[in-house]
Amino acid sequence: MGTAAGLIATTAFQGLAVHQLSARGVAGLPLLVIEHPLGGERPESVARRAQQAVEQLASLLGPA
Amino acid sequence: MSTALRLIEVDDAPEAVLEAFVAREWCDGLPIVPPTEDRVQAMLGDADPERTLGAMPPLWRMATLEALAVNAVMAGCRPEYFPVIVAAVDAMQDPAFNLYGVQATTHPVAPLVIVHGAYGRRIGLHSGSGCFGPGFRANATIGRALRLILMNVGGAWPGRHDMATQGSPAKFSYCIAENEEASPWGPLRDGDTVTVYGGEGPHNVNDHASTTASGILSTVSHTAATLGSNVGWYFAQSQLLIVLGPEHARTIAADGLTRADVQRFVYEHARLPLATLKLGGMWGMHDWPAWMMALRDDEARPPQVPSPDDVLVVVAGGAGKHSSVVPNTCFSRAVSRSLRAGA
Numbered sequence: 001m002g003t004a005a006g007l008i009a010t011t012a013f014q015g016l017a018v019h020q021l022s023a024r025g026v027a028g029l030p031l032l033v034i035e036h037p038l039g040g041e042r043p044e045s046v047a048r049r050a051q052q053a054v055e056q057l058a059s060l061l062g063p064a
Numbered sequence: 065m066s067t068a069l070r071l072i073e074v075d076d077a078p079e080a081v082l083e084a085f086v087a088r089e090w091c092d093g094l095p096i097v098p099p100t101e102d103r104v105q106a107m108l109g110d111a112d113p114e115r116t117l118g119a120m121p122p123l124w125r126m127a128t129l130e131a132l133a134v135n136a137v138m139a140g141c142r143p144e145y146f147p148v149i150v151a152a153v154d155a156m157q158d159p160a161f162n163l164y165g166v167q168a169t170t171h172p173v174a175p176l177v178i179v180h181g182a183y184g185r186r187i188g189l190h191s192g193s194g195c196f197g198p199g200f201r202a203n204a205t206i207g208r209a210l211r212l213i214l215m216n217v218g219g220a221w222p223g224r225h226d227m228a229t230q231g232s233p234a235k236f237s238y239c240i241a242e243n244e245e246a247s248p249w250g251p252l253r254d255g256d257t258v259t260v261y262g263g264e265g266p267h268n269v270n271d272h273a274s275t276t277a278s279g280i281l282s283t284v285s286h287t288a289a290t291l292g293s294n295v296g297w298y299f300a301q302s303q304l305l306i307v308l309g310p311e312h313a314r315t316i317a318a319d320g321l322t323r324a325d326v327q328r329f330v331y332e333h334a335r336l337p338l339a340t341l342k343l344g345g346m347w348g349m350h351d352w353p354a355w356m357m358a359l360r361d362d363e364a365r366p367p368q369v370p371s372p373d374d375v376l377v378v379v380a381g382g383a384g385k386h387s388s389v390v391p392n393t394c395f396s397r398a399v400s401r402s403l404r405a406g407a
Contacts, residue, residue: 016122016168016225023124039349 006030006060008053010038030060069130074098085138090216092208092236096138107133107143117150118157121164122226123219127153131217132209139209144187145202147403149209151258152177155401156210162301162396166262167220171294172232173393175214176263176305177207177239178378181256183403184241191243193382196266207237234265240380246310247379248317256403261305261376262396264294266388271312277319280312280387281326285333287389289368294394296368297346299353301397303374305390306330309381327372334375335365 006029009017014033021027033056034049041049074084081098085091097103113130120127129150136149156163156175166173179189190200198204220226228235244251253259271283288295288304295302306326308316316326339362341347356366369375376398381387392398 013227016227019123019225023122039346 006032008032008034010034010036012036032056032060069134071101089221091138092211092215097140099134099137103137104130104133107136107141107146109143109146111146111150117154120157120213120218122168125217125219127157127213127217132213135212135216136209139212140201140205141209142187145206145209148177148179148184148187148206148258149213151401151403152210152260153213155258155260155399158399160397161260161262161399163218165395166393167214167218168225168227169393170227170229171393172228172230172264173262173396174232174234174238174265175210176234176261176390177210178252178259178261179239179241180244180251180253180259181403183256189239189241191241191380195240195243195380196388203239203241204237207239210239211235211237232265242378243310243380246313248313249323249377252376252378253400257400258403259398259400261303261390261398262393263305263390264393266307266390269387269389270385271387272385275315277316277321280315281329282333284387284389285330288330288334288391289336291336291340291343291345293391295391296394297350298394299351299356300370302369302394303376303392303398304330304334304369305376305378305392305398307381307388307390308377308379309384309387310379311383311385312387313379323377324372326377327375330375331367331369331372334368338362338364338366
């Protein structure tokens with residue numbers, strides 16, 4: 001099965017991320033998109049982004 | 065012309081050509097020389113148009129010599145400039161340069177091209193007064209050709225795949241020759257060579273007062289150590305480029321310092337105390353070796369670059385008491401290529 005892999009990007013970089021997945025021949029790889037920006041944020045906003053990532057990851061992995 | 069490139073027909077008027085290229089996002093916004101088949105062939109000379117320097121990021125399109133020649137014509141280059149362009153692209157494609165990072169980052173980095181050796185002088189590359197500025201065709205058009213290649217072949221369009229927050233005027237054109245005749249220490253690289261360095265625009269070093277190496281290099285070091293710089297945060301690939309004006313270089317050399325001494329001095333002095341580094345910048349997301357992460361004394365002054373060898377020193381410019389510091393982007397290392405690797 002190999003190791004599960006995906007790409008995580010913020011909304012501002014979603015376009016670049018989609019192009020990279022395509023250009024690298026892995027267009028089907030899961031893309032997790034979280035709110036921009038990532039740097040310079042207070043802990044509560046970072047926690048919100050982490051929650052966004054976890055929810056998308058859970059959705060992509062499907063039911064246990 | 066190869067089948068990889070397509071021909072378009074445009075009215076034979078400068079305004080129509082500019083409109084056509086702007087509409088297709090094929091240029092930097094300035095007028096271009098139409099890349100007709102004859103002009104592209106003249107730029108290539110005997111070079112093989114199908115030869116490729118690899119896939120260029122961020123869109124990973126093939127950097128064939130023909131594609132490079134098209135952009136060199138558009139930029140206004142003469143055919144004798146082409147070997148410099150080929151060597152510079154070959155250097156940028158070296159994994160150590162990390163062209164994907166340089167192209168796609170939010171940092172205002174541009175590849176600075178430094179040309180060493182007699183060939184640069186023969187084709188008119190300028191290394192004297194105002195060398196970073198306008199007025200010199202070889203500097204202006206070689207630098208512009210590389211930018212057009214990065215945009216048209218690499219696909220780094222601002223706000224789309226070039227994600228620079230503000231960009232930089234250095235992204236229009238950024239090419240100088242080393243002023244080897246004015247350098248007390250000879251050229252940075254031997255022979256006809258091109259160095260590419262992923263740097264910010266030049267930061268001015270004004271020192272009209274110092275009459276000693278210590279004074280001038282203290283001003284250089286102070287300019288090189290700022291909280292807002294990228295340099296130092298990602299430690300392993302951080303570098304500094306010091307471009308000394310000839311008068312500053314002469315004063316430093318008159319005190320007996322070699323190029324290695326200058327590198328060591330800047331390495332030792334271009335530092336900020338830990339207390340200052342904690343105020344902002346990239347504190348908390350920095351990537352330092354274990355011994356630096358273990359520092360606790362707020363007065364400790366960790367180095368900004370891994371070794372004195374990561375302080376590159378060249379001489380360029382003309383009369384006056386100015387030099388410059390060019391901080392790198394902290395995830396790209398300078399790469400040099402012989403012009404023999406060119407067309």
